[in-house]
Amino acid sequence: xTTFLQICVDAASLGSLYALAALGVGLLWGVMKLVxxxxxxxxxxxxxxxxxxxxxxxxxxxxxxxPIWLMVPTxxxxxxxxxxxxxxxxxxxxxHADPSTLLVASFSLSFFLQYLILLIYGGRPxxxxxGASLNGEFAFGPLRTSWIDIxxxxxxxxxxxxVALFMTRTRMGVQMRAATQDFRMARMLGVRGNTVIAxxxxxxxxxxxxxxxxxxxxxxxxxxRMAAPLVTIGFIATVIGGMGSMVGAILGGFLVGVVSAFMxxxxxxxxxxxxxxxxxxxxxxxxxxxxxxxxxxRSQKERV
Amino acid sequence: MTFTTxxxxxxxxxxxxxxxxxxxSFVLESGRIFGLIGPNGAGKTTLVNxxxxxxxxxxxxxxxxGAVISDRAAHTIAxxxxxxxxxxxxxxxxxxxxxxxxxxxxxxxxxxxxxxERADAILAWLGLSHMAEWRADGxxxxxxxxxxxxxxxxxxxxxxxxxxPAAGMNEEECDELMRLIRDIxxxxxxxxxxxxxxxxxxxxxxxxxxVIDFGRKIAEGTPAAVSADPAVRAAYLGEEVA
Numbered sequence: 001x002t003t004f005l006q007i008c009v010d011a012a013s014l015g016s017l018y019a020l021a022a023l024g025v026g027l028l029w030g031v032m033k034l035v036x037x038x039x040x041x042x043x044x045x046x047x048x049x050x051x052x053x054x055x056x057x058x059x060x061x062x063x064x065x066x067p068i069w070l071m072v073p074t075x076x077x078x079x080x081x082x083x084x085x086x087x088x089x090x091x092x093x094x095x096h097a098d099p100s101t102l103l104v105a106s107f108s109l110s111f112f113l114q115y116l117i118l119l120i121y122g123g124r125p126x127x128x129x130x131g132a133s134l135n136g137e138f139a140f141g142p143l144r145t146s147w148i149d150i151x152x153x154x155x156x157x158x159x160x161x162x163v164a165l166f167m168t169r170t171r172m173g174v175q176m177r178a179a180t181q182d183f184r185m186a187r188m189l190g191v192r193g194n195t196v197i198a199x200x201x202x203x204x205x206x207x208x209x210x211x212x213x214x215x216x217x218x219x220x221x222x223x224x225r226m227a228a229p230l231v232t233i234g235f236i237a238t239v240i241g242g243m244g245s246m247v248g249a250i251l252g253g254f255l256v257g258v259v260s261a262f263m264x265x266x267x268x269x270x271x272x273x274x275x276x277x278x279x280x281x282x283x284x285x286x287x288x289x290x291x292x293x294x295x296x297x298r299s300q301k302e303r304v
Numbered sequence: 305m306t307f308t309t310x311x312x313x314x315x316x317x318x319x320x321x322x323x324x325x326x327x328x329s330f331v332l333e334s335g336r337i338f339g340l341i342g343p344n345g346a347g348k349t350t351l352v353n354x355x356x357x358x359x360x361x362x363x364x365x366x367x368x369x370g371a372v373i374s375d376r377a378a379h380t381i382a383x384x385x386x387x388x389x390x391x392x393x394x395x396x397x398x399x400x401x402x403x404x405x406x407x408x409x410x411x412x413x414x415x416x417x418x419x420x421e422r423a424d425a426i427l428a429w430l431g432l433s434h435m436a437e438w439r440a441d442g443x444x445x446x447x448x449x450x451x452x453x454x455x456x457x458x459x460x461x462x463x464x465x466x467x468x469p470a471a472g473m474n475e476e477e478c479d480e481l482m483r484l485i486r487d488i489x490x491x492x493x494x495x496x497x498x499x500x501x502x503x504x505x506x507x508x509x510x511x512x513x514x515v516i517d518f519g520r521k522i523a524e525g526t527p528a529a530v531s532a533d534p535a536v537r538a539a540y541l542g543e544e545v546a
Contacts, residue, residue, distance in 0.1 A: 171410045178407040181396035188358075188390075190382035190412035190459060298397045298441050 002142045007265050013149040015257025016156035017214055019250045021234030022241065023163065024207035026249030029238060030180035031200045033099045034091060037106045040231035041113035042205055046079045046212030047222055048117055050130060055122030064130045064216075071130070076209040083205030087198055095193070117224045131217040152214050159210065160250060163203070167246070172199055180244060181299045240286050242293025251294055256283070308334045308369050308462045310355070310386070310495070315364035315374075317350055317519075324350045325519045327364070332463065335489045337496040339510030339527075341503075343539070347519040348499045349391075352467050355497070356388045357381040368462075383412050387461035391468055393452035395440040401451055402427065402436040405458040412459030419458065426454040429491065430484070446477050453484065463495050464488065470502040478505055485509045507531065515539070 021039070028034045050064030050071070063074050086109055094105055134148040167173035172195075178186040179196045187193050211230070216222075237256050241248030259282050263275045271278075290296075310332040317325040325347045332338045342348050353359035355366060357378035366374040373381055382388075395404050402423050409419025427433045430450050435443075443451070449469060456464050466485070470478050486509050488496050500506045506513060507527045514524040517539040523530050530536055 169416065171416050174403075174407050174410045174416065178396055178399070178411065181398055182394060185394050185396070186407070186411065187379050188382065189408045189455075190379050191407075192379065 003265070005143050006145075007261050009143070009145050009149055009153075010264070011258040011261035012254070013152045013257075014261055015254035016152045017211055017230065017253075018233050018237055018257045019253030020156055020159065020207050020211050021230050022237035022249040022253035023160075023246060024204040024211070025231065025234045026238040026241070026244075026246055027200050027204050027207075030244050030246065031176060031183070031197055032091070032095065032102070034102045034106060035099070035235065036204070037103075037231070038086065038109040038113060039204065039208060039234065040225075040227035041110050041117075042079050042083055042208035043212045043215070043227035043230065044117060044224065045082055045113065046075045046209040047216050047226065048121055049075055049078045050216060051121075051126070051128060051222070053120050055124070057124055057126055059121075059126050059128060059222075061128065061130070064128060068131060072210070072213050075213055076206045079209035079212070080202040080205035083201040083208070084198060087201040091201075092194065092197070095197075114224045121222075121224075123224060126222040128216065128220045128222060130220070131213075134217050148214070148217050155210065155214075159207070163246070166203075172196070176200060236280075236283055240283060240290075240293055242295035242297060244297050244299070245293070245295040248293055248295035255294075259283075308385075308495070309367075310463050310497075311367045312355070313365050313367065315351070315354055315361045315366070317347070317354060317359060318362045323519050325354070325361075325516075328516065328519070328521050329364075330514050330521065330524060332495055332497055334462075334495055335493075336511045337485065337489065337498060337509055339506040339513040340497060340499045340516065341501075341506055341513060342516040346516045348516065349467060350519075351516070352388060352465050352497075352499055355381075355465060356386060379411075382459070385460070385462035386465070387456040387459060387463070388465040389449075389452045389456045389467050389469060391471065393448050393455075395443075395448065395451060395455070397439070397441040399440055400437050401432065401440050401443075404440050404451065405455050408455050408458040409460070414459060422460065423454075423458055426457055429487070430454050445472060449473070450481075450484070457488070457492055457494065460492070461494055463497065465497045465499070467499050468501060469498070470500055470505045473502075478502060481505065482509050 025036060025039050028036045050061060051059035052062040063071055066074060090105055090109055091102070094102055134151055135146055137144055137146045167177055175186065175191045176196050176199065178191055179193065183193065233256055234253065237252030238249040240255065241250070241252030256279065260275065260279050263278050264272060267275060267278065312329050315325055315328045316323070328351065340348055340351065350359060354361050357376055361374055365372050368384060368386065373384060396407065399407065405423035405426060406419045409422055410416055414422065427436050432447065432450065435447065440451070453466065453469060470481055473481060482505055485496060485498065488494055498506065498510060510527055512525065513527055513530045515522050515530060515536050522539055523533045523536045
């Protein structure tokens with residue numbers, strides 16, 4: 001029983017990170033049919049913003065030296081601004097391009113940002129330590145867990161509720177959901193396309209910054225391609241959740257987290273390094289069974 | 305009730321040399337129901353597209369209360385209070401019926417609460433309150449079209465352009481539609497431009513009618529005057545209402 005609970009905590013904690021990554025990706029797919037590969041670089045930039053730009057392996061903390069209550073909002077602000085700049089310069093002029101053009105543009109942006117980071121910070125992996133107090137372990141009855149797991153899970157829950165309230169209760173959120181359903185019709189109905197898409201980018205940036213904070217507290221490892229695996233999982237989560245559905249993206253993220261955590265436990269010791277092969281085999285199976293994802297939206301299907 | 309006018313001044317629209325509208329002018333007055341009729345291909349839908357900003361006129365201008373709106377984007381015109389329906393209604397299919405109306409109100413600048421109350425009132429008026437929480441997918445054709453009218457009213461427009469609302473409706477549904485259209489100016493303080501094929505509907509609800517044929521306005525006047533006009537009878541009515 002204790003082992004099971006232990007796995008559940010791991011699953012929820014990992015699933016939280018995946019869900020946040022998936023929501024960041026899913027939001028932009030929803031409003032503008034953009035598969036944003038550069039979301040990974042948004043996360044990376046959030047992490048690199050913590051240090052003073054230099055090539056040193058043990059870098060000096062910059063924003064990372066601030067107290068957490070100031071550090072996290074600053075990270076969010078920086079990544080949101082980067083996201084807004086990419087929207088303005090790259091994705092707004094391509095608004096009416098087809099999804100494959102957007103896809104290639106986001107790929108290019110992703111590489112551009114990676115090499116920009118390489119140029120400024122050098123290619124050697126770096127290691128930093130922030131939020132050390134969060135890495136402390138504590139026992140809850142027989143259950144042993146670290147604060148960061150609890151903080152990750154609870155912050156994610158709060159963020160998801162906040163996004164849900166934003167989407168259903170605020171005027172901007174209602175317009176964003178309408179744009180997700182049918183962008184052209186939403187514009188015809190008075191929705192300001194530019195504002196809605198810019199807001200989606202900003203929210204996506206904030207979600208990326210939160211992910212980079214958790215990642216940095218957990219691993220502290222910085223590398224130009226550090227977020228690539230996480231964002232790949234984010235994409236997979238949006239697909240198995242059902243493209244265009246934000247609830248689906250979140251569910252998909254948690255699902256991949258749960259499968260990973262349980263695989264870690266079920267697989268024999270020798271096979272654990274190959275865990276992801278099993279995780280993705282399950283993903284393929286799921287897609288064979290439900291090709292439209294867990295939540296299949298009618299608005300995303302072709303009209304006849 | 306504030307007095308607003310929508311004026312078309314010498315509107316001409318050309319598509320690659322084809323003249324869809326030629327020098328069309330008329331004035332819509334507040335609180336009136338203005339009908340626009342003409343045979344297929346006369347340019348009726350082009351005219352709706354021009355007024356609502358989906359198509360820029362090649363020449364001429366459109367004024368709302370004296371201010372030019374024909375150079376504005378479609379979503380701005382919607383926000384300024386000129387709403388329209390579409391022949392293909394295209395509701396947001398993953399939204400409820402109520403949310404479809406609510407989204408339009410919010411999109412055009414109403415507060416979330418004002419939009420919600422307005423959506424409630426409109427659904428009650430349409431007799432569709434029981435459908436408020438239904439998903440706007442798989443609705444019957446007639447219901448979908450009525451919701452389309454309700455959606456156009458959801459932002460509190462000054463003018464509503466109804467693009468062939470009676471298309472595909474049977475006699476009974478047409479009667480209900482006429483009742484609704486007649487009700488719009490008094491209830492919502494909103495003038496109506498009705499583009500319609502169905503003569504019975506047009507003649508029964510409109511205060512004033514303009515007739516276009518081959519992109520030109522050939523007559524304008526009261527229903528009685530228009531239906532007596534020899535040019536109209538020759539061009540159009542002669543074939544349908546003998």
